[in-house]
Amino acid sequence: MDHTEARHALSGLVAGWCKASASQGQNGCFEFNFDVAGWVGVRDSKLGHDSEVLVFNRIEFEAMLAGARAGEFDGRIQ
Template sequence: MNDLSGVRWFKSSKSQGGETCVEAAHLIGGSVGVRDSKLGELSPILVFDGLVWDRFTTAVKRGRFDRP
């Protein structure tokens, strides 16, 4: 992964500052990076294609992964 020092990481507006948060960032080329907020810059970064990320977040918003 290239230098990410200028990347702006953000948490969900639903985050209550708990310990189970992740941060996401829009990366060059349209991809999205995701990391563990507790580890910050020390966290490994998962990188997703922007379209895949959009489909995932849409499914989350629609309750696709909610427990019965």
């Protein structure tokens, strides 16, 4: 499966979207979906099903998480 096929599969999913508990129930967050094997969908929780879906394969998503855990993005928002 390539990125286009994964985006199509994840965009059609209604269930399975979740967001970080740190969002405390607010809608200004990202939602994630892990229901397509080997892929992660990311969308804007404010838009829900109407949001564009970004897709990342396992390697891409794990690299982003490792960077976040290492503090590579800390203090970047101005």
